[in-house]
Amino acid sequence: xxxxxxxxxxxxxxxxxxxxxxxxQNLGHDTMYWYKQDSKKFLKIMFSYNNKELIxxxxxxxxxxxxxxxxxxxxxxxxxxxxxxxxxxxxxxSPNMGSNQPxxxxxxxxxxxx
Amino acid sequence: xxxxEQSPQNLTAQEGEFITINCSYSVGISALHWLxxxxxxxxxxxxxxxxxxxxxxxxxxxxxxQEKHSSLHITASHPRDSAVYICAPRSYNTDKLxxxxxxxxxxxP
Numbered sequence: 186x187x188x189x190x191x192x193x194x195x196x197x198x199x200x201x202x203x204x205x206x207x208x209x210q211n212l213g214h215d216t217m218y219w220y221k222q223d224s225k226k227f228l229k230i231m232f233s234y235n236n237k238e239l240i241x242x243x244x245x246x247x248x249x250x251x252x253x254x255x256x257x258x259x260x261x262x263x264x265x266x267x268x269x270x271x272x273x274x275x276x277x278x279s280p281n282m283g284s285n286q287p288x289x290x291x292x293x294x295x296x297x298x299x
Numbered sequence: 300x301x302x303x304e305q306s307p308q309n310l311t312a313q314e315g316e317f318i319t320i321n322c323s324y325s326v327g328i329s330a331l332h333w334l335x336x337x338x339x340x341x342x343x344x345x346x347x348x349x350x351x352x353x354x355x356x357x358x359x360x361x362x363x364x365q366e367k368h369s370s371l372h373i374t375a376s377h378p379r380d381s382a383v384y385i386c387a388p389r390s391y392n393t394d395k396l397x398x399x400x401x402x403x404x405x406x407x408p
Contacts, residue, residue, distance in 0.1 A: 201320075210303060226383065226400075226401055227401075228385065228387075228396075230396060240394075241393070260345065275339060277342075282394055283329065285330065286347065287346070288344055288347075289344065290334075290341070290342040292341045293340050294315070
C-alpha cells in the first residue's frame with residue numbers, strides 16, 4: 186500500500202485556472218508538508234501542518250491555499266495559475282514535528298501551465 | 300552563499316567503484332536527511348541522522364556536527380544507483396528542511 190499518495194500525477198492547465206492537488210497518508214503521521222521543486226530541481230518547503238494546524242507558511246503567494254480536513258490529508262489549492270507555478274509539487278509526512286524519523290514523500294505532481 | 304553546499308554536482312562512475320558525496324551546511328541543525336531522487340522523479344529518504352554514522356546495505360552516511368559536514372558513501376556502486384542525491388539538513392530553529400542542490404550520479408556498467 187502506498188504510504189503517501191498524491192493525485193493527480195500530472196496536471197496540465199491554462200494560465201488563470203484554479204486547480205487542486207490532493208495528498209493522503211496512511212502512516213498515522215501527525216505532520217504533513219508541501220514542497221515545490223522548480224525547473225532547476227531545487228526543492229523548497231511551502232507549508233507544513235501538524236494535526237490539521239498550520240505550522241510553517243513559507244513566503245508563498247496567497248493564491249496557494251492548503252487545506253487539511255484531517256491529519257491524514259493535506260490538499261493544495263491554487264488560484265489564478267501563473268506560468269511560474271509550473272513545477273513538481275511533493276507532499277510528505279513525518280510522525281510529528283521534530284521527529285527523529287525520516288519524512289516519507291509522495292511521488293510528486295507535475296504541474297504544467299500553458 | 301547557499302546554506303547547504305553539496306559536492307560534486309555531477310559524478311560519473313564505473314560499476315563497482317566507491318562513491319562519496321559531500322554536504323556542508325552553515326546553519327544549526329537537529330538532524331540531516333539524505334534523499335534519493337530517481338529519473339522518474341520520486342523522492343526516497345535514505346537516511347536521517349543526527350550524529351555518527353548509519354549503514355543500510357551498500358550505503359553509509361556519516362555526520363560531523365561540529366564541522367557541519369555530512370557524507371554519503373556508496374560501496375560497490377551499481378547502475379541502479381544512478382540518481383540525484385540530495386542533502387537536507389533540518390534547521391534547529393525552524394524545524395524546516397533546507398535542501399542542497401543535489402548531486403547527479405551516473406554509474407555505468
